[in-house]
Amino acid sequence: MTTSPQLSTAFGQRGPRRRRAAAVVFAAGVAPLALTVLAAGPAAAHGSMTDPVSRVSACYAEGPEHPRSAACKAAVAAGGAQALYDWNAVNMANAAGRSRQIIPDGKLCGAGNDKYKGLDLPRADWPATELSAGSHTFHYKGTAPHKGSFALYITKDGYDPSKPLTWSDLEPTPFLKVTDPPMRGGDYVFTGKIPARSGRHLIYSIWQRSDSPEAFYTCSDVVFGKDSGTAGTPAPAASAPTDREIAAGAAKSTVQHHHASTPPGAPSNAATPEAPANAAAPDAVSDAVAPDGAGTPAPRELAETGGDGSASYLAIGGAGAITLGAVTLFAALRRRAAAGRPGR
Structure with missing residues (x-):
């Protein structure tokens, strides 16, 4: 990984202030990266x-x-x-x-x-x-x-x-x-x-x-x-x-493109009970939906927010690991500075 001149200079100097500055520079660099990872990933189709x-x-x-x-x-x-x-x-x-x-x-x-x-x-x-x-x-x-x-x-x-x-x-x-x-x-x-x-x-x-x-x-x-x-x-x-x-x-x-799985024991493409003839309908200028939970009960695999979320979870995990590493490094450098020990 290429290191910026500012980061190299900061880590190359000894002393508590320099080490703290290096940690700040490093954390500032990985924070945007973590946010980028969080925002990455394909959009979910529907x-x-x-x-x-x-x-x-x-x-x-x-x-x-x-x-x-x-x-x-x-x-x-x-x-x-x-x-x-x-x-x-x-x-x-x-x-x-x-x-x-x-x-x-x-x-x-x-x-x-x-x-x-x-x-x-x-x-x-x-x-x-x-x-x-x-x-x-x-x-x-x-x-x-x-x-x-x-x-x-x-x-x-x-x-x-x-x-x-x-x-x-x-x-x-x-x-x-x-x-x-x-x-x-x-x-x-x-x-x-x-x-x-x-x-x-x-x-x-x-x-x-x-x-x-x-x-x-x-x-x-x-x-x-x-x-x-x-x-x-x-x-x-x-x-x-x-x-x-x-x-x-x-x-x-x-x-x-994500496909939801069929619940165990559920027949594929089976018909559901017919909707009542007097089902709620929007007026001529609105197609507002019925309150959540009305009508046919949602099955267990019907996601609250859509998709399987695997890409999002992986992105969050990766970003979390990067951020945690930055925080750990910052804390270690602070402990060294407090103890008066030189860095390597």
């Missing part, structure tokens, strides 16, 4: 809807570098491939239940984030999931679990996918809202009733954390009945990324 599959998840499954569908190719051309590698981080850090106020019309799918602007392209050929009205089990891949509420909205009758999506295109209240759903097989799983529709529509989800103002967003293109597509050509069926595909692309992501 998840996306996989049933019905979101636009970003479907395009990621096609391959960020060479997607197959025309819509996903256009999304990459508009926003780049990195947005797809970071498929599980379409978020607003300070949403705090104010999504309608802070995300502009026409930018709902990308959460007002320029990085994800390709997801906002108005097209009638996005890869879509075939649905029917009635009970449906939803899956939301959670790569870093958090406590919070999911609110699902559907577009109104007369929705035109060839125009930019606006808040007024969505029903004012969610058709399903659930708090702290259980996680199974790496997915949040919850069941609800999909309203009757015909043709192409969109399901918009808001996952508002209750332990943070952060919120996450997805746009899932869906088709009720036969999809006429563009110029009579049906849009491709959407498929969600597999765990193998997620792992293969994780190294190119700028965010951390």
Whole structure:
């Protein structure tokens, strides 16, 4: 390790004052280093809807570098491939239940984030999931679990996918809202009733954390009945990324990919009891979450603050060791100075 001239001079001189000065210089040097270590580490990503599959998840499954569908190719051309590698981080850090106020019309799918602007392209050929009205089990891949509420909205009758999506295109209240759903097989799983529709529509989800103002967003293109597509050509069926595909692309992501484990004895992707029809819903200008602890009880593996925390704990441990070393050295030099013993 390279030593600064000031540090070398301080340690090279004998005498209590010089030794104390050296300790101060050393401690001053390692303190910023400790803070840097504490701040280092990848950001934790969080998840996306996989049933019905979101636009970003479907395009990621096609391959960020060479997607197959025309819509996903256009999304990459508009926003780049990195947005797809970071498929599980379409978020607003300070949403705090104010999504309608802070995300502009026409930018709902990308959460007002320029990085994800390709997801906002108005097209009638996005890869879509075939649905029917009635009970449906939803899956939301959670790569870093958090406590919070999911609110699902559907577009109104007369929705035109060839125009930019606006808040007024969505029903004012969610058709399903659930708090702290259980996680199974790496997915949040919850069941609800999909309203009757015909043709192409969109399901918009808001996952508002209750332990943070952060919120996450997805746009899932869906088709009720036969999809006429563009110029009579049906849009491709959407498929969600597999765990193998997620792992293969994780190294190119700028965010951390962490998978929660399935509790012992819990069946993978099992359905949960259907949410009550009168579940709490936000008003037309707010998507504030229900109080923490309401709704479905949170399972043990549902983290309070998200992620496994291993990177943070390692960083804290390393920084603590550096700081402890500086403090120990400082104390030893002070004892030598008090005893009148020369340093070496």
